[in-house]
Amino acid sequence: MTTLTDKAASPVRAHVAPPAPKPAEGRTAPMRSQVLTTSFLFLVATYFLMPVWWLLVSSTKSSSDLFRGNGFWFADWNLGANLRQLFSEDGGIFLRWVFNSVLYAVGGGVVATFLAAMAGYALAKYRFRGRGTIFSVILGAVLIPTPMLALPIYLMLSKVHLVDTVWAVLLPAAVSPFGVFLAKTYAEASVPDELIEAARLDGASEFRIFYTIGLRIMSPALVTIFLFQLVAVWNNFFLPLITLNNQHLWPVTLGLNAWNSDLTQPHANLVVVGALVSVIPLVAAFWSLQRFWRTDLVAGGVKA
Amino acid sequence: MSAPIPRRKRRRSAPLMFLAPFGVLFAAMYAVPVGYAIVESLHKMQRSGLGLTPPKRVYAGFENYTKALHDDALWHGVGRVLLFGAIQVPVMLGLALVLALLLDAKSARLKGFFRTAYFLPYAIPGVVATILWAFLYMPRSSPVVSMLDAVGLPSDFLGEDAVLWSIANVVTWTWTGYNMLVIYSALQAIPQELYEAAELDGCGPWRTAWRIKVPLVAPAIALTTVFSVIGTLQLYTEPRVLRPLTSSLDADYTPIMSAYHKAVENNDYGQGAAVSVLLALGTCVLSFAVLKISARLTNGRSSL
Numbered sequence: 342m343t344t345l346t347d348k349a350a351s352p353v354r355a356h357v358a359p360p361a362p363k364p365a366e367g368r369t370a371p372m373r374s375q376v377l378t379t380s381f382l383f384l385v386a387t388y389f390l391m392p393v394w395w396l397l398v399s400s401t402k403s404s405s406d407l408f409r410g411n412g413f414w415f416a417d418w419n420l421g422a423n424l425r426q427l428f429s430e431d432g433g434i435f436l437r438w439v440f441n442s443v444l445y446a447v448g449g450g451v452v453a454t455f456l457a458a459m460a461g462y463a464l465a466k467y468r469f470r471g472r473g474t475i476f477s478v479i480l481g482a483v484l485i486p487t488p489m490l491a492l493p494i495y496l497m498l499s500k501v502h503l504v505d506t507v508w509a510v511l512l513p514a515a516v517s518p519f520g521v522f523l524a525k526t527y528a529e530a531s532v533p534d535e536l537i538e539a540a541r542l543d544g545a546s547e548f549r550i551f552y553t554i555g556l557r558i559m560s561p562a563l564v565t566i567f568l569f570q571l572v573a574v575w576n577n578f579f580l581p582l583i584t585l586n587n588q589h590l591w592p593v594t595l596g597l598n599a600w601n602s603d604l605t606q607p608h609a610n611l612v613v614v615g616a617l618v619s620v621i622p623l624v625a626a627f628w629s630l631q632r633f634w635r636t637d638l639v640a641g642g643v644k645a
Numbered sequence: 646m647s648a649p650i651p652r653r654k655r656r657r658s659a660p661l662m663f664l665a666p667f668g669v670l671f672a673a674m675y676a677v678p679v680g681y682a683i684v685e686s687l688h689k690m691q692r693s694g695l696g697l698t699p700p701k702r703v704y705a706g707f708e709n710y711t712k713a714l715h716d717d718a719l720w721h722g723v724g725r726v727l728l729f730g731a732i733q734v735p736v737m738l739g740l741a742l743v744l745a746l747l748l749d750a751k752s753a754r755l756k757g758f759f760r761t762a763y764f765l766p767y768a769i770p771g772v773v774a775t776i777l778w779a780f781l782y783m784p785r786s787s788p789v790v791s792m793l794d795a796v797g798l799p800s801d802f803l804g805e806d807a808v809l810w811s812i813a814n815v816v817t818w819t820w821t822g823y824n825m826l827v828i829y830s831a832l833q834a835i836p837q838e839l840y841e842a843a844e845l846d847g848c849g850p851w852r853t854a855w856r857i858k859v860p861l862v863a864p865a866i867a868l869t870t871v872f873s874v875i876g877t878l879q880l881y882t883e884p885r886v887l888r889p890l891t892s893s894l895d896a897d898y899t900p901i902m903s904a905y906h907k908a909v910e911n912n913d914y915g916q917g918a919a920v921s922v923l924l925a926l927g928t929c930v931l932s933f934a935v936l937k938i939s940a941r942l943t944n945g946r947s948s949l
Contacts, residue, residue: 375752382747382755385740386762389818392777393765395788399780407780412788456667463663467656475664482675484871484932486879488901489921492908493678493685516670547659576770578882579901583909594772601776602889613780616773623768 400617404610423614430608435615437589438596442575443622444507445592449514450570454563457517461524461562462555466532476525482518491580498584509584510592514574520566527562528555564633568626575623593619679925686710686918709919718897719920723927725809726899730877733813738869740817741824745862746854748825749832760829763822771819775886778815783890803891812883820876824869831865832858867939871932878928881905900924 391413398415399407400423406416427435464476494513498504503512532555540550556563578594585591588599597615600608627634689705713719744763748756766774780786782802793800802811835858843853859866881901888894896910897903900920908917 371752375754378747378750378752379754382744382753382759385744386759389762389766389822392774392781392818395781396777408785412781412786412791456670459663460667463660467660467663469657469660472660479671481929482671484875484929485675485679485925486875486901486928488879488881489682489904489925490675490678492904492914492917492921493681494674496685496914497678497681512670513674516667516674518671518675521667541656547656548662551663572768576772576882578770578772578885579905583905594770597776598772598886601779601886609786612776616776619773620769623770624765627764627768 396613396617396620400614402610402613404607407609407613419610420614423610424618427611427614427618430611434588435593435596435611435618438591438593439619439622441507441590442592442594442619445510445514445577445581446571446574449511449574450567452515453517453520453570454567456515457520457566458524458556458559458563459551460521461526462528462532462551462559464521464525465528466534466537466555479518479521483522487577488579491583494580495583504584505586505590507590510574510577510581510590513580514570514577517566517570517573520570523566523569524559524562527559531562532558561633564630568630568634571626572623682918682921685915686922687915689915690913705915709915710923712916713919713923716903718895719900719903722897722900722903726877726880729809729813729880730874732810733816734870734873734877736813737817737821738824738866738873741821741869742828742859742862742866744821744825745828745832746858748829749858750850750854752850760826763825765822766819767823769819771815771882772886774819775815775883778811778818779887779890782811803887803893805893808887808891808893812880812887815883816876816880820873824873827869828862828865831862835861863939863942867936867942870939871935874931874935875928878924878931 395412398413401418401420402416403419403422406419410416460479464472490513495504495509498509498512503509536554537550540554545553575592576594577592578598581590581592581595585595588596591599593615597612597619600615601612686709687705687707688702689708690700691703692700744759747753748759753759769777781789784790787802790800790802801807839857839861840853843857848856879901880899884894884898884902888898896906901924904917904920904924906917907920908914911917
């Protein structure tokens with residue numbers, strides 16, 4: 342869009358206006374396209390932020406105010422009461438749900454990241470038979486729809502009596518084939534063979550080399566893998582839905598859905614304020630880790 | 646280590662040791678479930694005529710598959726997600742590409758703010774995003790509906806015709822920023838000299854974008870396309886969360902809902918497994934088709 346205006350604007354400028362003083366080092370674009378671009382970007386930002394604004398405003402409202410008045414503006418301030426009710430409802434089960442989500446997402450994420458790093462490092466830094474095949478199989482797994490796996494996992498876990506335990510969510514959360522793909526791509530591009538050789542000459546064991554050199558160099562990739570897995574597990578809905586009956590084990594997504602599906606809607610204000618609270622941990626995680634988050638890994642454009 | 650293993654041998658076993666922990670969990674949570682689903686899809690439960698003895702699990706050959714292929718409700722669901730994908734994926738990725746190009750352009754201001762605003766929904770779980778939008782769709786609570794009413798545009802976001810696109814809106818809202826960031830990172834990886842050369846050759850920003858930037862980030866676009874297609878085929882969370890709130894969504898609304906409905910609610914696991922297997926096959930075929938097409942368009946520079 343900018344670019345469109347640029348092209349349209351330049352001939353006009355050339356003819357009508359006297360040669361405009363060239364902006365400093367010619368790096369900044371003409372004013373008009375700047376305004377147009379920025380307005381368009383603002384418009385799109387409104388779309389993305391509108392529901393968030395609604396959430397912020399609505400979490401301060403009582404149940405009845407939610408259904409009257411201007412939805413995009415404040416009514417009577419009820420945030421404190423909403424929060425108190427949220428954390429005391431059903432014996433404080435909401436906090437339990439948040440804790441469960443954190444346990445599943447962080448626990449699963451940490452283990453998945455470490456395992457993916459080891460596997461990706463091995464696939465990138467060693468030559469052995471079957472290497473290509475193993476990598477293809479792992480890559481193929483990225484294409485399998487996870488809900489398709491959830492049903493057989495549920496049946497298998499029920500045979501070993503792990504359904505309705507934390508393991509039913511934690512075990513699947515600890516595997517990230519996509520993480521292996523990212524780790525391998527990054528290790529290939531960034532861990533120098535010479536460094537590994539030098540460490541070997543110094544008598545370091547293979548695991549020690551991986552642990553002290555490989556992991557350290559791969560740390561940007563590790564943060565990225567961890568964040569991906571964190572989000573995936575935090576967002577997972579289907580798997581816990583079928584494997585967890587006991588609501589004390591539910592992640593927060595399941596709990597909120599249960600409250601929301603209750604059509605009598607006595608929970609409307611709790612659903613809203615709960616939605617807000619449940620979003621905070623992930624946003625905080627992104628906020629603190631975004632400096633290390635490398636989306637270029639996904640696109641394959643590694644510049645290590 | 647009491648008897649030192651020759652270094653050569655240690656090095657040969659190292660990759661296996663690194664791969665083993667991931668491999669074990671991968672087998673348990675991916676390979677075995679897939680095999681299990683295939684086996685189960687070839688069996689059915691046979692109930693005795695009088696219902697006096699418990700149902701017996703018997704081999705059924707391809708009966709479950711034939712049944713699935715003749716299931717109109719399932720085909721409707723498949724048609725629905727294909728239609729959904731044909732519209733939603735290009736719209737979302739088109740928007741993501743435009744936003745990425747604009748944020749990469751010289752004329753954009755407040756880039757950090759916009760990037761964060763667009764990416765924020767990614768940190769909001771699908772369940773929560775759907776609940777949020779549901780409040781904005783329901784006439785009782787939605788300021789959007791009342792605003793549209795006020796200007797004489799009656800809206801029925803959860804009606805039979807509109808609900809699919811209301812779901813598409815939730816998915817677009819959640820994932821556009823993520824896809825934008827992947828494409829944006831790919832743009833950032835393009836060496837600056839290339840632009841300078843283009844500028845010297847008299848390329849305007851519009852041409853630079855289409856002739857240089859877009860082709861160079863084509864692998865990133867291909868990758869986001871594959872992941873979006875997979876995501877579309879496993880559409881589940883959003884319709885599942887909306888279902889209690891509207892009568893427009895039946896139990897077989899999407900193929901995954903259908904598989905779940907058959908396996909869990911109807912207690913016909915073989916049937917559900919057959920649907921899952923067919924769906925996984927369909928997903929693989931479609932993803933490979935997208936990858937092949939994109940490989941041709943990008944002359945083999947795809948990152949998968």
